[in-house]
Amino acid sequence: MSKKAKTAITPTREENFPDWYQEVIKAADMAENSPVRGCMIIKPYGYALWENMQSVFDGMIKALGVQNAYFPLLIPLSFISREAEHVEGFAKECAVVTHHRLEAGKDGGLVPAAPLEEPLVIRPTSETIIGDAMSRWVQSYRDLPMKLNQWCNVMRWEMRPRMFLRTSEFLWQEGHNAFETEEGAREDTHKMLDAYADFAENYLALPVIKGEKTDDERFPGADMTLTIEAMMQDGKALQAGTSHYLGQNFSKSCGIKFQGREGGEEFAYTTSWGISTRLVGAMIMAHGDDDGMIMPPKVAPHHVVIIPILKDDQDSAAVLDYAEKLAARLKEQGIRAHLDASDERTPNKMWGAIKKGVPLRVEIGGREVEEGTLTHVRRDIGRDSKASCSVDEFVNGAQGILDQIQADMFARAQKSLESRIHDVSNVGDVESFYKDGGVGFVKGSADILSDAAFEKVAKEHSLTARCLPFEDKGNKVIIGKSY
Amino acid sequence: MSKKAKTAITPTREENFPDWYQEVIKAADMAENSPVRGCMIIKPYGYALWENMQSVFDGMIKALGVQNAYFPLLIPLSFISREAEHVEGFAKECAVVTHHRLEAGKDGGLVPAAPLEEPLVIRPTSETIIGDAMSRWVQSYRDLPMKLNQWCNVMRWEMRPRMFLRTSEFLWQEGHNAFETEEGAREDTHKMLDAYADFAENYLALPVIKGEKTDDERFPGADMTLTIEAMMQDGKALQAGTSHYLGQNFSKSCGIKFQGREGGEEFAYTTSWGISTRLVGAMIMAHGDDDGMIMPPKVAPHHVVIIPILKDDQDSAAVLDYAEKLAARLKEQGIRAHLDASDERTPNKMWGAIKKGVPLRVEIGGREVEEGTLTHVRRDIGRDSKASCSVDEFVNGAQGILDQIQADMFARAQKSLESRIHDVSNVGDVESFYKDGGVGFVKGSADILSDAAFEKVAKEHSLTARCLPFEDKGNKVIIGKSY
Numbered sequence: 001m002s003k004k005a006k007t008a009i010t011p012t013r014e015e016n017f018p019d020w021y022q023e024v025i026k027a028a029d030m031a032e033n034s035p036v037r038g039c040m041i042i043k044p045y046g047y048a049l050w051e052n053m054q055s056v057f058d059g060m061i062k063a064l065g066v067q068n069a070y071f072p073l074l075i076p077l078s079f080i081s082r083e084a085e086h087v088e089g090f091a092k093e094c095a096v097v098t099h100h101r102l103e104a105g106k107d108g109g110l111v112p113a114a115p116l117e118e119p120l121v122i123r124p125t126s127e128t129i130i131g132d133a134m135s136r137w138v139q140s141y142r143d144l145p146m147k148l149n150q151w152c153n154v155m156r157w158e159m160r161p162r163m164f165l166r167t168s169e170f171l172w173q174e175g176h177n178a179f180e181t182e183e184g185a186r187e188d189t190h191k192m193l194d195a196y197a198d199f200a201e202n203y204l205a206l207p208v209i210k211g212e213k214t215d216d217e218r219f220p221g222a223d224m225t226l227t228i229e230a231m232m233q234d235g236k237a238l239q240a241g242t243s244h245y246l247g248q249n250f251s252k253s254c255g256i257k258f259q260g261r262e263g264g265e266e267f268a269y270t271t272s273w274g275i276s277t278r279l280v281g282a283m284i285m286a287h288g289d290d291d292g293m294i295m296p297p298k299v300a301p302h303h304v305v306i307i308p309i310l311k312d313d314q315d316s317a318a319v320l321d322y323a324e325k326l327a328a329r330l331k332e333q334g335i336r337a338h339l340d341a342s343d344e345r346t347p348n349k350m351w352g353a354i355k356k357g358v359p360l361r362v363e364i365g366g367r368e369v370e371e372g373t374l375t376h377v378r379r380d381i382g383r384d385s386k387a388s389c390s391v392d393e394f395v396n397g398a399q400g401i402l403d404q405i406q407a408d409m410f411a412r413a414q415k416s417l418e419s420r421i422h423d424v425s426n427v428g429d430v431e432s433f434y435k436d437g438g439v440g441f442v443k444g445s446a447d448i449l450s451d452a453a454f455e456k457v458a459k460e461h462s463l464t465a466r467c468l469p470f471e472d473k474g475n476k477v478i479i480g481k482s483y
Numbered sequence: 484m485s486k487k488a489k490t491a492i493t494p495t496r497e498e499n500f501p502d503w504y505q506e507v508i509k510a511a512d513m514a515e516n517s518p519v520r521g522c523m524i525i526k527p528y529g530y531a532l533w534e535n536m537q538s539v540f541d542g543m544i545k546a547l548g549v550q551n552a553y554f555p556l557l558i559p560l561s562f563i564s565r566e567a568e569h570v571e572g573f574a575k576e577c578a579v580v581t582h583h584r585l586e587a588g589k590d591g592g593l594v595p596a597a598p599l600e601e602p603l604v605i606r607p608t609s610e611t612i613i614g615d616a617m618s619r620w621v622q623s624y625r626d627l628p629m630k631l632n633q634w635c636n637v638m639r640w641e642m643r644p645r646m647f648l649r650t651s652e653f654l655w656q657e658g659h660n661a662f663e664t665e666e667g668a669r670e671d672t673h674k675m676l677d678a679y680a681d682f683a684e685n686y687l688a689l690p691v692i693k694g695e696k697t698d699d700e701r702f703p704g705a706d707m708t709l710t711i712e713a714m715m716q717d718g719k720a721l722q723a724g725t726s727h728y729l730g731q732n733f734s735k736s737c738g739i740k741f742q743g744r745e746g747g748e749e750f751a752y753t754t755s756w757g758i759s760t761r762l763v764g765a766m767i768m769a770h771g772d773d774d775g776m777i778m779p780p781k782v783a784p785h786h787v788v789i790i791p792i793l794k795d796d797q798d799s800a801a802v803l804d805y806a807e808k809l810a811a812r813l814k815e816q817g818i819r820a821h822l823d824a825s826d827e828r829t830p831n832k833m834w835g836a837i838k839k840g841v842p843l844r845v846e847i848g849g850r851e852v853e854e855g856t857l858t859h860v861r862r863d864i865g866r867d868s869k870a871s872c873s874v875d876e877f878v879n880g881a882q883g884i885l886d887q888i889q890a891d892m893f894a895r896a897q898k899s900l901e902s903r904i905h906d907v908s909n910v911g912d913v914e915s916f917y918k919d920g921g922v923g924f925v926k927g928s929a930d931i932l933s934d935a936a937f938e939k940v941a942k943e944h945s946l947t948a949r950c951l952p953f954e955d956k957g958n959k960v961i962i963g964k965s966y
Contacts, residue, residue, distance in 0.1 A: 032619075034612070035562070036555045036603065041616055044550035044631070051551065067527035068534065072519045073556075073605075073636055073652050074578070077585070077593050079518070087593065091585040095557070095603075096595040098581045100640040102560070102574040102604070110560050110570065112579040112602050119595050120519065122556075122580070122605075129517070133524055136515075142826070148527070153556055153636065157583040169556050343625070 007290035008355050017234040017285075022163065024284055027355040028293040031163050038161040038168030042277070045356060048301035050171065050277060054151060056203050056299065057173065057275070060195055066147040066175060071129050073153075074120035079128040082253040086127065089220025093156040094121040095168070122155040127221065127246070127272055130176045131254030138268055140259045141180050145188070149175040164281030165238075165483050172276035178256060178268040182247070185269035186224070189245040192273040193226040196241035204279060205296040205409040206230050206286055207417050208240055209478060211467030214449060219272075223247040229466045229478065231417045232285035235439035237466045237482040240282050243273040281483070286413050293357030294380050296409055297402040302338035304330055304398060305358040307349045309365035322369045326362070329395045335402070354379065359405050360398065380405055380412075421478070427453045430479060434461040441466065441480040449477055490773035491838050500717040500768075505646065507767055510838040511776040514646050521644040521651030525760070528839060531784035533654065533760060537634060539686050539782065540656065540758070543678050549630040549658060554612050556636075557603035562611040565736040569610065572703025576639040577604040578651070605638040610704065610729070610755055613659045614737030621751055623742045624663050628671070632658040647764030648721075648966050655759035661739060661751040665730070668752035669707075672728040675756040676709040679724035687762060688779040688892040689713050689769055690900050691723055692961060694950030697932060702755075706730040712949045712961065714900045715768035718922035720949045720965040723765050726756040764966070769896050776840030777863050779892055780885040785821035787813055787881060788841040790832045792848035805852045809845070812878045818885070837862060842888050843881065863888055863895075904961070910936045913962060917944040924949065924963040932960055 009027055013020045025031050030046030033039075042050065058068070074097060081087045097120045099112035123129065130148060138146060151173045158168045175192060179185040193210060200206040208228035218225040222244040230240045251257065251267040260266040287294040297303055308323045310316045323339050330337035338358070340349045353361050363375045374394055378385040378401065389397070420440025424430050430442050434457075448454055449465055458464065458479075466478040492510055496503045508514050513529030516522075525533065541551070557580060564570045580603045582595035606612065613631060621629060634656045641651045658675060662668040676693060683689040691711035701708040705727040713723045734740065734750040743749040770777040780786055791806040793799045806822050813820035821841070823832045836844050846858045857877055861868040861884065872880070903923025907913050913925050917940075931937055932948055941947065941962075949961040 032616075034555045035615060036557050036559060036612075039555035039557060041555065042553040044552045047552045048550075050553075067531075069527045069530045070525040070533075070654065072517045072522035072524065073638070074519050074522060076519060080585075081593055087585075091593060094583070094585050095580050096582040096585065097578050097605070098595055099579040099602075100577070102563075102570075102577045102579065110564055110574060112581055119582075120578075121585070129519075132518060133515075155556070171553065 008292050008351055009290050012290040013233060013288075018162075020290070021281075021285055021288075024288045024292050024355075025163055028357060030280070030284075030293070033161075033163065036168075038158045040161075040163050040167045040169075042171075045301055046280060049280060049295065049299060052299040052301065053204070053279065054173075057195075057199050058151070060199060061149055061173075061175065064147070064191070064195065065145075066149045066177075068150060069148050070150055070152070071123075071126050071133065073123055075123050075126070075129050077119050077121065079132060080121055082128055083221045083249055085249075086221035090124045090156070093158070094124060095155045095157055096121055123152075124154055124156045125272070125274070126150070126154075126174055127176065127250050128254060131250045131256055131270070134176070134178055134251075134268070134270075135255040135257070138178060138256050138258050141261055143258065144178055144180045144268060145184060147175070147177045149173055162281075164277055164284070167277075170277050172274050175271075175273040177271045177273075178251070179270070180258075180260070180266075180268070182269050185247075185271050186245050189224065189226055189243045189271045189273070192271065193228065193241070193243040196228050196243065196273070196275060199275075200228055200230065200240055200279070201410065203296065203298045204283055205298075205406055205413060206240065206279075206282060207410065207414040209417075209467060209469050210471075211469040211478065212474065213242070213467055214465045214477070217465065219244045221246060221249050223249065227467050230282050230286060231420065231441065231480075232282070232483065233288075233416070234285070235420055235441075235481070237441065237478075237480040238278070238282045238285065239466075239482070240279060241273075241275040244271060246270045246272060285483075287409060288357070291382075292355030294409065295357040295359055297359045297406045300357070300359055301336065302356075302358045303336040303402055304338070304360045304362055305353040306337060306339045306362045306364065307346065307353065308339070308341065309346050309363055311366060315366040315369065318369050319364055319366060323364050326364070326374065326391060326395070329391075330398060333395065333399060335398055359402055362394070376401075378405055380409055424448070427451045427457055430454070430463070431457045431461075434463065441478050443469075443476055443478050446475055446477045448479070491775050491834055492773050495773040496716055496771075501645075503773070504764075504768055504771075507771045507775050507838075508646055511840060513763070513767075513776070516644075516646065519651075521641045523644075523646050523650045523652075525654075528784055529763060532763060532778065532782060535782040535784065536686070536762065537656075540678075540682050541634070543682060544632055544656075544658065547630070547674070547678065548628075549632045549660075551633060552631050553633055553635070554606075554609050554616065556606055558606050558609070558612050560602050560604065562615060563604055565611055566704045566732055568732075569704035573607045573639070576641070577607060578638045578640055579604055606635075607637055607639045608755070608757070609633070609637075609657055610659065610733050610753075611737060614733045614739055614753070617659070617661055617734075617751070617753075618738040618740070621661060621739050621741050624744055624749075626741065627661055627663045627751060628667060630658070630660045632656055645764075647760055647767070650760075653760050655757050658754075658756040660754045660756075661734070662753070663741075663743070663749075663751070665752050668730075668754050669728055672707065672709055672726045672754045672756075675754065676711065676724070676726040679711050679726065679756070679758060682758070683711055683713065683723055683762070684893065686779065686781045687766055688781075688889055688896060689723065689762075689765060690893065690897040692900075692950060692952050693954075694952040694961065695957065696725075696950055697948045697960070700948065702727045704729060704732050706732065710950050713765050713769060714903065714924065714963075715765070715966065716771075716899070717768070718903055718924075718964070720924065720961075720963040721761070721765045721768065722949075722965070723762060724756075724758040727754060729753045729755060768966075770892060771840070774865075775838030777892065778840040778842055780842045780889045783840070783842055784819065785839075785841045786819040786885055787821070787843045787845055788836040789820060789822045789845045789847065790829065790836065791822070791824065792829050792846055794849060798849040798852065801852050802847055802849060806847050809847070809857065809874060809878070812874075813881060816878065816882060818881055842885055845877070859884075861888055863892055907931070910934045910940055913937070913946070914940045914944075917946065924961050926952075926959055926961050929958055929960045931962070
């Protein structure tokens, strides 16, 4: 393989992973910081990715019997205070609405006016307001299970924001299910986690470890939090989705009770589960390289970018016509083809497509038109995958190449994850692994967490227990640095 | 036609239209008021309607080259103040965020803490924050036109809320386009209005009058506001969508400038355009009857409801199996079939489907199973349309019946609209029409608006100029009561 003199992204991942991350977002034109501290603007290319993610996952949850609905953005203070642990967990990050009007102040500028009787917080999550609705909607065991979801914006004030990973406002889906029995609710908590793992692995090409959070890391108000943990290329963990078993905590504080099969009044068992725009950050850090983003085909805004190479006026029309026909044929096959007919210079178009991570790039020049062929390159492999073939062959084979890219991306990430989980026997092993510059997770007996020495080591190396993996039946723990 | 002893909705439209409206929403289980004053909860059935509306319109605007994106919920005071008319128009309805934390107060309850340096308002609309982004994104005439849209929640504090029609928080799409020339922007303002009219008429079965708003009714900060005006069954107008030509007002206040073709710096011409969940209210008031909602098939959550009539245990399984197979065959045809297999009593299922306005109802009992037939009824016509046919015939014909329902609903609404626009020659005519209890709109010379006597008449009868219809080239005005 020839060595590249220069990469499209500066710094490289090795030089400075956090800065590389920000630069990839910029180079791929996915998002930018807004003038409102902590809030981001999701630009069209980043939003198109989110729309595809939404569309896939929305289909998955509807197939599981979940119904979408919409609940108010603003939550009364008295609601959020109902569940003690819950309010404790969120109070420090709540944006508070105190007035419902602006008026001219003394210096002529605008000032808040018309104070609210009770302040309202912008939802950091909606357990309490949805729980309140469920207390009206659930009357009998016949109304259960009730499975509700909303796609919406939430706000958790963030002092150290990072685009997609930690923003004061973010987009997500929050599911809220209610059940007749503890068993039903616990089973569902696992079922929704399985849906997240399926989504992450089979659509985002993001291998994950499924497990339970330790007591310290549980959702405020939950009895059990399940998580999928992914590993970024710098070896840090990213919590990619969580599913919470809430027991009767919220049903009791919100009054979700129903007439049971025996006629008596019972409290429901509830769950909640969410994934967010954070997953976009996870994909960038798991798949991107020193030339920019690499989009997993199943959710990529464009599957194929077609770049016409226009050299003089004479063959431009023919090349464009050829490219347009190709785009149309690909679209007929359900392939998201994007013809870059802008008047950018060809190298800029090529580098643009590379930085944006379009899975397949097609180049068409005068020679290709004459021969009835095209040249194609895989984004994940680069120039070594460059090949020519006839248009027919490409149209028939493109989906196969995209599927192969998807599979290869997952396999690479999976290999990377597996090779960077290191077995440890005790706290001393944990300490020496990270002290020696070890990259990745360590895995050892769950007893490590109760060793008196662990807290100090964890603090020194910014480690947290990521989860107790299901595959080890709760006997082991995965520890790592994290986002 | 036999006379119904009782209607499903009390009061009827004639008895009390506003109360009938609220009762239909409740009976169709579409939404309810939330504990947060002025905010509503959109329940699954109402939200499914909104999702279908979104899906159709989103496809329309993408075909017009619009890209979706997402901008911050919160807008700095300094931004919203940039355009003088704009802030004047919205200041009285702005929810203001003043703190970003809660802490325990003296009495142990939570109080707002950590005041913001600059208060933030929850977006009532996003011209200023999107204009700010465009000022960075638009550099050259090559970047234009730029067409952006977001689907989001907005907030305009409402003192007299009514579900869907006027709620403090509502869902909408807001489009924001920028152009090189005035001509391009003006043309696009019309193009987006045409898209709204197409959507309203051909999908929501809602006939509209296209026209321009008078100066008094323009969007704060716009040079021209175009509108589609619909008529509700009580003869009142409902503004169903607006498209604004903003001239250079926002490009100057937000700094959207670009290098023009001649090399000089120029300000862009911008537009904005929006439709909201208000349209759900419009459909209820245009199509509903005294038995509840009637859904236009093209956006109906369910096209067909299948009601199995179960009489004894023996044939239940056979009936259910037959119904399931029918549902599966209909779904294969792209028809949204809903099998009501709940254990509600049959009459409750039937009335439930009627109140929800499912366009087609199918009933299947033991006899139908034996004969290989089914019974079907159109919601918009009722028992007079009751008919039996073979399953095959129905599966093949269902889409045709749905199309006929869609066409009939539009034709009925169109006839109702046309028959209730009354020509007037002067202010005296306007006054006597409404004084005599006239229902509907009046239409006359636009000069009526400048008649000194008009203001008093308008005030007395709560009239506003709805628009200057395009079909009269701005020479005439439509006047009416409105929502």
